Amino acid sequence: MFPAASLLTILLLALSITASPVEIRDSPITLPIARRLNTSGGTINLLQHDQSRATALKTVDRDTLSRRTGNTVATNDVVCYTAAVGIGDPATIYNLLVDTGSSLTWVSAASYVKTSTSVDTGRPISSSYGSGTEYTDTVTLGNLTIIQQPIGVISESTFTGITVGVIGIGPLDLTEGILGGSPPTATIPTVTDNLYIQDMISQIVVGVSFEPTTSESDTNGELTFGGIDATKYTGAVAYTPLTTTEPASYYWGINESITYGSTTILSETAGIVDTGTTLILIASNAFSAYQSATGAIEDETTGLLLITSTQYSALMNLNFNVGNNTYALTPNGQIWPRALNTYIGGSTNYIYLIINDLGTPSGEGLDFINGYTFLERFYSIFDTTNSQVGFATTAYTTATTN
Structure with missing residues (x-):
């Protein structure tokens, strides 16, 4: 054969x-x-x-x-x-x-x-x-x-x-x-x-x-078909089964909860992992809790959340809890690359957050989207054979490139 x-x-x-x-x-x-x-x-x-x-x-x-x-x-x-x-x-x-x-x-x-x-x-x-x-x-x-x-x-x-x-x-x-x-x-x-x-x-x-980058165009990623490239991640890969909750189950859907520091802002619910989405979008109630916790304000020009340097210094990890594993998005991982601010209509020295509003409340079957700004910090595996998604940390999980 x-x-x-x-x-x-x-x-x-x-x-x-x-x-x-x-x-x-x-x-x-x-x-x-x-x-x-x-x-x-x-x-x-x-x-x-x-x-x-x-x-x-x-x-x-x-x-x-x-x-x-x-x-x-x-x-x-x-x-x-x-x-x-x-x-x-x-x-x-x-x-x-x-x-x-x-x-x-x-x-x-x-x-x-x-x-x-x-x-x-x-x-x-x-x-x-x-x-x-x-x-x-x-x-x-x-x-x-x-x-x-x-x-x-x-x-x-x-x-x-x-x-x-x-x-x-x-x-x-x-x-x-x-x-x-x-x-x-x-x-x-x-x-x-x-x-x-x-x-x-x-x-x-x-x-x-994926790897974080501050360049307008950069070959900084890799697809591996039929397996996973052990040179691209650190530690062990942890897997979680695909969710059965619709409509997240139609895509690469998983269950997770999200905490900001030790405060839960989104209880365990279904959402998806999506390379076609740039930002991390979370249910409206979770987004409001995140905005309140960070003290961010909405920037009228970009629509993104805006924080001061002092608020950035006080940012805590945003934790994505999947099964028994936690994937911590560091403060630097929560901001848009400042070198690319002007491309999104922003001001050069401003600090914009890459977490935003999904536009609907939790409980609708697709309550978050982990876009590629999440995937730039974690290696991901999309496994049809075993009906699961896997994540692992990388050399860039705690990078300060942004």
Whole structure:
């Protein structure tokens, strides 16, 4: 079943599937990812983008699958992580938004270069990012090559920004209902699923490493398919099962509580981990408690919370309690990189907090979003095989780069 010519496959055959994903050092199945600021349209509004996305993620009708056919999703990749993905043979390289909140890989029709491996299935496809046609094509991730990967070629898209599409690494079920002419429960294999189906990885797992950066554009991250890169984290990885609470359960949803210092501001509840969200958004009641505890005021220009230098010196850790483990976001980890203030319309010397209002109270089934400002401080593992999410500390967990 496994081609003898594949060194990757031979290596993975020697590894057993256990309750924890395979650890890989110097892995041949990693893909660099870069953080980019979208400055093409002038000042960027982080809060507006993230709250719009949160509304779309929460607006879920499991029966009618309306979340996949509507246009309520935030469509401007204000600040994002992108991966260079090859499509076709010979491959054209596209910088695609890395999105754990989506499972479809797609490119805009205006950018798509057809080759001999591009096959138009003729079936309409409709996702939250727009509508178009399903193709199958060769997809290259680093030195891994997937054949006949279903992708969307989107001709009518509400998506604008600095990328031309998305690589979706969300759960498989998010693709239900997006393919015209198919039963509502039909799914489209994600790139991670097909890596597994085509015997290139032994587990349906993606490890994600981000690092804090103060640069406008910086290759400072990594995706690892089929395992986790032990060189990217410190200590042990702790896993938590996926939540069963809807609508968080449709995504990479987990249960957690949040404390500021020793004060609980959000009791244990369900929410999601999302690379497509920049900020950390928490339920309105928790946000009010956090604002009160920090003494922050709302900045009218950016919409973010603003604190003084004295208040920054007095900040306590913001603790994310997941199962029996606590992930402490240090004071420096709670602020936007000051070197990038002007890109969000802020003032150079101001101190802005990256925790903000989800826009709805707790108890609605999706009460927090741990965006990439959280993930820059902790290594994360998205494990379909064992239905769990994992976190570990990194060399950057307590960094003072911001």
